[in-house]
Amino acid sequence: MTNQGLGVAKTAIAVVGVTKVYGVGSGAVTALDDVSLEIRDNEFFTLLGPSGCGKTTLLRGIAGFEELTEGRILLFGEDIGPLPPNKRPVNTVFQQYALFPHMSVAQNVGFGLRMLGRDRSEIEATVQRTLDLVKLGALAGRRPTQLSGGQQQRVALARALATQPRVLLLDEPLSALDLKLRQEMRVELKQLQQETGITFVFVTHDQEEALTMSDRIAVMSDGKVQQVGGAQDIYDQPVNHFVADFIGETNFLDVEIEDIAGDRAHCRSRAGLALEAEAPEGARPGARVSVSVRPEKIGIGAGGDGADAVVERLTYLGTDTHYQVRVGDETLLVRVQNAHGRRSHFDVGARVALTFDPDAARILAD
Amino acid sequence: MTRAEAGLKEVIGPQERRELRIRRILLLPSLLVIGFGLVLPIGIVVVYSFLRPGTYGGVIWDFTFSAYIQFLFERDLFDNTLTFQTAYLEIYLRSFLQAVAATIGAFMLGFPAAYFIATRPLATRTMWVFLITVPYWVNLLIRTISMLFIIRDEGPLNYLLIWLGIVETPVRIAYTDFAVGLALIYSYLPFMVLPIYAAIERFDFRLMEAAYDLYANRWTILREIILPLAKPGIIAGSLLVFIPSLGSFLAPDILGGGKNLMIGNMIALQFQGSRNWPFGSAAAVILMGVVLIALMIFVRQQLRQRVRTN
Numbered sequence: 001m002t003n004q005g006l007g008v009a010k011t012a013i014a015v016v017g018v019t020k021v022y023g024v025g026s027g028a029v030t031a032l033d034d035v036s037l038e039i040r041d042n043e044f045f046t047l048l049g050p051s052g053c054g055k056t057t058l059l060r061g062i063a064g065f066e067e068l069t070e071g072r073i074l075l076f077g078e079d080i081g082p083l084p085p086n087k088r089p090v091n092t093v094f095q096q097y098a099l100f101p102h103m104s105v106a107q108n109v110g111f112g113l114r115m116l117g118r119d120r121s122e123i124e125a126t127v128q129r130t131l132d133l134v135k136l137g138a139l140a141g142r143r144p145t146q147l148s149g150g151q152q153q154r155v156a157l158a159r160a161l162a163t164q165p166r167v168l169l170l171d172e173p174l175s176a177l178d179l180k181l182r183q184e185m186r187v188e189l190k191q192l193q194q195e196t197g198i199t200f201v202f203v204t205h206d207q208e209e210a211l212t213m214s215d216r217i218a219v220m221s222d223g224k225v226q227q228v229g230g231a232q233d234i235y236d237q238p239v240n241h242f243v244a245d246f247i248g249e250t251n252f253l254d255v256e257i258e259d260i261a262g263d264r265a266h267c268r269s270r271a272g273l274a275l276e277a278e279a280p281e282g283a284r285p286g287a288r289v290s291v292s293v294r295p296e297k298i299g300i301g302a303g304g305d306g307a308d309a310v311v312e313r314l315t316y317l318g319t320d321t322h323y324q325v326r327v328g329d330e331t332l333l334v335r336v337q338n339a340h341g342r343r344s345h346f347d348v349g350a351r352v353a354l355t356f357d358p359d360a361a362r363i364l365a366d
Numbered sequence: 367m368t369r370a371e372a373g374l375k376e377v378i379g380p381q382e383r384r385e386l387r388i389r390r391i392l393l394l395p396s397l398l399v400i401g402f403g404l405v406l407p408i409g410i411v412v413v414y415s416f417l418r419p420g421t422y423g424g425v426i427w428d429f430t431f432s433a434y435i436q437f438l439f440e441r442d443l444f445d446n447t448l449t450f451q452t453a454y455l456e457i458y459l460r461s462f463l464q465a466v467a468a469t470i471g472a473f474m475l476g477f478p479a480a481y482f483i484a485t486r487p488l489a490t491r492t493m494w495v496f497l498i499t500v501p502y503w504v505n506l507l508i509r510t511i512s513m514l515f516i517i518r519d520e521g522p523l524n525y526l527l528i529w530l531g532i533v534e535t536p537v538r539i540a541y542t543d544f545a546v547g548l549a550l551i552y553s554y555l556p557f558m559v560l561p562i563y564a565a566i567e568r569f570d571f572r573l574m575e576a577a578y579d580l581y582a583n584r585w586t587i588l589r590e591i592i593l594p595l596a597k598p599g600i601i602a603g604s605l606l607v608f609i610p611s612l613g614s615f616l617a618p619d620i621l622g623g624g625k626n627l628m629i630g631n632m633i634a635l636q637f638q639g640s641r642n643w644p645f646g647s648a649a650a651v652i653l654m655g656v657v658l659i660a661l662m663i664f665v666r667q668q669l670r671q672r673v674r675t676n
Contacts, residue, residue, distance in 0.1 A: 092575075
């Protein structure tokens, strides 16, 4: 059931109807609500969402630390539900690394191999190779407490990778690092995933992390998966209000569908802005819907064609300038890149004309 | 001077120096208590151990090593020759083994208890720690005597054993080494539980998850992760049980039936019936010396180990 034919990537992990409820009765909290998703072999998959959305619970469920209330988790087609964590060929990189303080770096990295009963020479060779992989070969004899945060992070990675798990689970591994290190590690993690060919399941609340590293992203909130897709799908075609709002900045407008031609819907906002969007299935003229318009997909000009607007506020950010403009009783955020040759600049109070890219607006499901 | 002290001297100014002086003055009361309550009596004991015994107790101010010689040799009444004798050494060895057994017993009982308490929710932990200390509200003498009532031949423990069908006739528990060991464990168990609890409470339980994730089973997690990290607490607890057990007086006196003399009883005897204060003092000094030297070797080794691993 996992291999759906030629040309389709194998499924590494299938999450099938997983529900997790903590507590009982009126105090019960549903952390995961009938979650189903498929993670492909050899992909960098990210669970993205705000804290409390259930992403860490799902990760811990895959690792075996949480017993599921309902549903199944299949690893390469095998139901791993009955297996305790030490019997699952998946390893975790913990948020605060959880390195063994009484062991050296090499002992930490070799721990899993030792537990699997590998012989000494093999352990030594693998530990050295794995430490080299994360560029820590020279620090094998140190204690975790003698390392910087970034180095500890690499040890945690090496420790989890040393046993060559089929899937690596990463629980917000970069959140304890400073910005510069975090950006470096993003590149390295992605590289590491491609070099090792191991499926990475990465949990984060940081959309930038998710967008830059992932092959595919599952956006979660309230214990549910809201949308699964590539970075561009999720940014450009958010399915609902939550996804559009959580990923990047956007403008929400209430519009009425005036006309549907083919798969295009012509909409008009309360203030009279005319917008065009892809018509969702079952859309009818006269329906009131909510659309998301990304700020960088709105053009701003001194005059000519376009909707009349007034600049209310502007924020200069070096590479970009953000304008807050008003059209009737609606406020829109417009982002203009200060690219080469572009010298348009509008002061507060200036009258401007707004133009919209054909794919600027996206009709949301709710 | 340690490195920290040397560093301190470099950085402190007049303001800090004044604060340091105030802190020293604040230390004075405790120093006085330690001086009069500990250093002075021990000094007296050390001095007495080098004197001759008075006929009706007390001492005769006459410097001699005879108390220490008496510990290892027997003086022939007629020709004054010395022959090596091990009677007192045997008492020391027996007490040592008894204390080791009590320490091991207290660890076996105390570690699971400490682990249990440390893994309770924060709100109930305090209550458990409080419960551990409840027996201390009752005097040790009373507790030891009540224990005698429980374990004697016609006591509730024997009735229980017979009722359960484990034995047919009452077994002798009171007045045995086993009874003394039991009493020692009971008396000093909290000293084992509390330091281990303190060590485990600070424990990062994600380390266990990490080990569990990396193919360790529960037994290996205990051996490889929990025990090594609880080691400081285990060492502290063991010392706190071992040292008072070694010199214990009440438990062997009441529950041992005086059959097998322990160090504590032997020393007490010298100040009571035997009226040989110098010999009692010498026995106490030897005990203290042995424990101190053993401790110093142990601490040194621990420090060296720590230096090596860092």
